Amino acid sequence: MTTKHEDYFVELREQIINEEQWQDKVFVTFNHEASSGKSRYMHKLLAEVATTPPYRRALYVQLFAGEELANTVQSINQHAGTTVAAKFIGGDNKPAYKLKRAREIPVLCITHEMYFQFCRGNYQDLWQNREVLILDEFPSFMHPIVIGGDEIGRYALNSMRKEDYGMKYLADKLLTKFVEMERIYTDYLTKDIPFVTFPDLIGELPRLENMLDFIDDRADKTIMENIHHLIKNGGYFFEGNFHTYDFRLPPLMLQNNVVLDANSGFDYRPELSDLFVVKRQKKLFDYSSSFLTHYTVNTGKTALKTYTKFTMEVLSEIPLKDCHGALFITDKANEEQVIKSVLAHFKDYGETLEKVSENLGFPIAVDHFGNLTGVNKYRDFDTIFLLKTPYFNYMAYLLNHFYFTKEGSDNILYQNDEVSLVRTQMVCGEMYQALHRVARDHIRPAKMYVFCNNQGAVDTIVGELPGVQYVKKEMEVSVKKRRQKTKGNGKNRVPQIVQFQQFLLEYKMSGAETVSKQDIMEALGIRDLSNLNKLKRKSETFLQDHIIIVEHHDYRFKPQATAN
Structure with missing residues (x-):
């Protein structure tokens, strides 16, 4: 991989330096490419604005704490040639001198989690006198809340114990609505997802709100807070x-708000x-000079459970040559x-990944989605296998849509085009970030192997890798043989x-x-x-409602919506 041009961060620099570009009501979001050095450039830029007139004060927010946060502080200070940055990780017992230092330091470095504490109004004196906010990676503003019958029942029980008429009235209303919804919508075949007000x-x-101040039990207080949100x-x-x-979590915003996120060029949420x-x-x-080989294998959660030796078959299909x-x-x-499975395949080379790596002469590692964004420890690797399609529960996508539009409406499972776009592009984001964990210095070509049957997601990723040599293949996967058994009178068995x-x-x-008829059988x-x-x-009727067409050998689905 090679670079095409210089001065890649000119527009970003202008956004930070030129006050006329500042906007206090929006996040100006830049989708500089993953592994382009945008974080390192921002460290240098923050050092500059902190040490030259008019001496701007900034809040820098990143995903990781620990060593990564300490390295960020060190990087900014090295560029400045003096101490202009410090970290703050919170805690109830912070000594006064540390709070004073966090207040006065020109560049305060915190994690996304601490930023959300700021959004809730905590530690106001640490951010109120700052002008520039930098969010490194797209913030997960949507924090989901789940309330079930147990939580409502506990709240109702507390209302009776406290003999509080207001609490009891609210509890009765919630329980009535919950029972109504459960009676109508808790069914094997329901696809309806009603929006309730x-x-x-x-x-x-x-x-x-007033009662919350008088609740000491943490669990009871959380339930009341969640009911408040609902x-x-x-x-x-x-x-x-x-x-x-x-x-x-209304977003905390300063005079100039910048998000650095490579996914934002295709993420539908913004x-x-x-x-x-x-x-x-x-x-x-x-x-x-890099390769993306796409195997059209279903690697969703349900499909993976039916495979007998998927990883072993992948390793047999793709030798790790050179x-x-x-x-x-x-x-x-x-x-x-x-x-x-990796250890079983390389059993002649050792009993641990470390030993296998040592004997093979190159490192082998296994990691998981959700643990990869911003990770640099695989930067010298040149080969990557995506063995799973990173889907979340459908509700995660629906709630993200609800949060960003502030519009809720009755929904049908998998039938909302906008929610489908949120879903597809969030899947793309996870996969794109994973692929960019390897060959980050772009010294040698990357070999990327993606096992996924979501063609829309793969197409988006290929579009984000200009010139990549894309090859689409199929691979036979061994599937468990399974027969349904009827036990007793069959009352507890899910109908076929x-x-x-x-x-x-x-x-x-x-x-x-x-999906082939053979696979279904x-x-x-x-x-x-x-x-x-x-x-x-x-x-x-089901097949018509979900636009599923029965062909000679297969069942064909309506294509997923894709972003323009």
Whole structure:
């Protein structure tokens, strides 16, 4: 990979230096390419504005604490040639001198988690007299809240113990609504996700707020706070729970607010909100010597459970020839299993990844999505395997849409085009960040192997890697043979038609274009095609509603929405 031009950060510099560019009501967001050195450049720029007139004061926010935060402070101070930056990690027992230092230091460096404390109004004296806010990576402003029957029941019990009429009135209303929703929507086949509001309880919020000051039990206080969020925001009812978000996180903004996020060029969330203005940047690197090999294998959570030896088959398919370091990425739940499979494949080279790496002559590592953004320890690796498609629960995407639009409405599972775009582009972001953990110095070509059947997500990633040599392949994967067994009178068994429809929905959710009839039969333990056809006939309305077309060998899904 090679760079195309210099002066890549001119517009970013202008945003920080030129006060006429400042905006106090929006986040000016820059999508400089991952591994382009945007964080290092910002360290240098903050050192400059802190040491030259008119001596700006800044708040710098990054994901990681610990050594990474200490390194940021050290980098800024080295560029300044003097101490202009310090870190603050919070805590109730901070000595007065440390608080004073954090107040007075020109550049205060904190984590995203501490920034959210600032958003809630904590430590106001540490940020009120600063002009420039830098958020390194897109902030997760949407903090989800789940309220179920247990939480509402506990709140109702407390209302009776305290003999508080206001609490009891609110508890009765919530329980009535919960029971109503559970009766209507808790069903095997429901795809409806209703949006619920509580207009008759809005007047009770001041009473609820006052009561919070008198609650000592932390769990009870959290339940009351969450109920407050639900009543004020409204929320969705899904899988037997109410879902909403923490409204106490209105973004903290200063006179000049900048976000550095490589994903923001394709992430759909900034487009949903007036809070963000994205200044798209040209690509810095040429990837024409690198390879992205795409295997169209379903690696969603459900599909992976049906595979017998997926990682072993991947390693048999792709020999690690001329490798300078191989990184395997999965989800946290499957990380240990991937490690065991890698060790089994290389059993002649050692019993640990460290020993195998030593004997092979190049490092091998396994990591998981959610643990990768900003990580630099794999920078000298040149080979990466994405063994899992990083999907979240559908509610995560729906709540993100709700948070950024501030508009909630009745929803149908997997049928909202805007939510689908949020979902696809968030998946792209996780995959893009993972791929950029290797070959970060762009000294040698990268070899990227992506196992995913969400073509829209892969297309977006390829578009973010100009010139990359893209190859699409298929790979046979061994699947567990499974037969359904009826136990006793079968009352507790999930009906096969339900399993059939849920299986199709999960495949459609994964972004797959088709699923073969053979795969369906193996997954559901169906031996005869005539039995599958019976399920199809009983599901005609379901198939029409979800635009699932039955072909000779396959079931074909409506393509996922993709960003323009």
